[in-house]
Each structure stands twice: as structure tokens, then as C-alpha cells.
Amino acid sequence: ETGVTQTPRHLVMGMTNKKSLKCEQHLGHNAMYWYKQSAKKPLELMFVYNFKEQTENNSVPSRFSPECPNSSHLFLHLHTLQPEDSALYLCASSHPVGKYYGYTFGSGTRLTVV
Amino acid sequence: SQQGEEDPQALSIQEGENATMNCSYKTSINNLQWYRQNSGRGLVHLILIRSNEREKHSGRLRVTLDTSKKSSSLLITASRAADTASYFCATDERPGNTPLVFGKGTRLSVIA
Numbered sequence: 607e608t609g610v611t612q613t614p615r616h617l618v619m620g621m622t623n624k625k626s627l628k629c630e631q632h633l634g635h636n637a638m639y640w641y642k643q644s645a646k647k648p649l650e651l652m653f654v655y656n657f658k659e660q661t662e663n664n665s666v667p668s669r670f671s672p673e674c675p676n677s678s679h680l681f682l683h684l685h686t687l688q689p690e691d692s693a694l695y696l697c698a699s700s701h702p703v704g705k706y707y708g709y710t711f712g713s714g715t716r717l718t719v720v
Numbered sequence: 721s722q723q724g725e726e727d728p729q730a731l732s733i734q735e736g737e738n739a740t741m742n743c744s745y746k747t748s749i750n751n752l753q754w755y756r757q758n759s760g761r762g763l764v765h766l767i768l769i770r771s772n773e774r775e776k777h778s779g780r781l782r783v784t785l786d787t788s789k790k791s792s793s794l795l796i797t798a799s800r801a802a803d804t805a806s807y808f809c810a811t812d813e814r815p816g817n818t819p820l821v822f823g824k825g826t827r828l829s830v831i832a
Contacts, residue, residue: 610762637819641822648821708768
């Protein structure tokens with residue numbers, strides 16, 4: 607385990623469903639991130655939270671809704687997704703954005719939209 | 721937007737050989753990082769090199785950075801089958817505090 611825990615590991619959902627992805631870290635990090643990884647594409651940054659404040663929304667469709675109740679927890683709420691949203695969703699954490707630290711990633715949630 | 725781009729896209733070598741992967745980027749950076757990803761898993765941070773550094777070592781890993789050419793290389797010496805994975809470079813942009821942007825990665829296969 608890396609210290610960043612993502613649940614569930616796998617998720618299959620219909621296009622009309624509502625589900626949530628959860629990410630938790632107890633590393634004392636203040637920044638948390640959601641990335642999307644699709645086949646044959648670079649990792650796409652979706653959202654950034656720095657000290658619980660959203661500092662970046664990388665033109666993500668509104669069917670993805672992030673929530674960061676505290677520095678240790680990050681959620682990604684999903685509703686009315688499309689099949690092209692099927693991907694590996696990765697959560698990461700780090701010390702504050704802009705400092706010289708590496709990111710710690712969770713193992714990801716493999717999402718399939720049917 | 722994609723900042724780093726790794727080359728080659730795929731690399732296959734015999735166990736014991738050295739593996740070299742390259743990364744090119746577009747803008748000025750504060751630091752460049754290399755990550756490894758085993759199939760279907762999260763990324764693992766390997767090494768960070770600051771923009772004022774030219775070379776860094778960590779175990780069997782050697783990273784170089786050439787800011788004039790906006791490029792970096794990752795060398796894995798005496799490769800092992802367990803090194804089989806995808807390797808990504810990531811950069812943050814200068815000035816300001818920006819999150820990391822990743823390339824598409826190099827898929828390394830080490831054959832025993």
C-alpha cells in the first residue's frame with residue numbers, strides 16, 4: 607500500500623446511475639488530485655485541491671463532481687456518465703502544489719460505463 | 721495539455737541490459753519527475769530532478785536533465801524482469817505553482 611487508498615477498485619455502472627469514488631490519505635499531505643487515464647492517452651488532470659480548496663478544474667464535464675471535505679479525503683461523484691468515460695481514475699496526494707515533492711498515487715478505480 | 725513526451729513508446733530488452741528512455745517537454749519547468757506504473761495500478765514516484773540540476777542517481781536509476789534542449793533521460797542499469805512496467809515523465813511549469821502534467825509513457829519489457 608502506498609498510503610493513498612482508493613475505493614472501489616472496480617466499478618461497473620449504467621449511464622443513468624449515480625456513484626462515487628473515494629480517496630483517502632493519512633500522509634499529512636495538503637494537496638489532492640484526480641487524474642483520468644484512458645488507453646493510449648496521457649494522464650489527464652481533472653481536479654486539484656490545495657488545503658481543501660479547489661484550485662484547478664481542467665474543463666471537466668459537469669457529470670463529474672469533486673468533493674474534498676478535509677485534507678485527508680477526496681471524492682469524485684459520478685452521474686449520467688457516457689461510455690467514453692470508462693477509464694482508470696487515479697487519486698494522488700502531495701505536499702502543497704508547487705513545492706518540490708513527488709506525488710503518491712492510489713491504485714486507482716477501474717470504471718466501466720455500460 | 722500534454723507537456724512531456726516520452727520516447728520510445730515501447731522498448732524491449734534482455735535482462736541485464738541497460739534501458740534508456742527519453743522525455744521532451746515544451747515550457748520552462750521547476751522540476752521534472754519520473755514515475756513507474758505496473759499494469760493497471762497506480763503510479764510510483766521514482767526520482768525528482770530540479771531545473772538547476774543536471775544529473776541525479778538513485779540505486780540503478782540515473783536521470784539527466786538538459787534544460788537547453790528541454791529534455792531528460794532515464795537510464796535503468798542491469799535491468800531485471802521486475803522492471804517491466806510503463807515509465808512516465810512529469811513536469812510542472814514555471815513560473816507559478818502548477819500541478820504535474822504527464823506524458824504518454826514508455827512501455828518497457830524486460831525479458832528473462
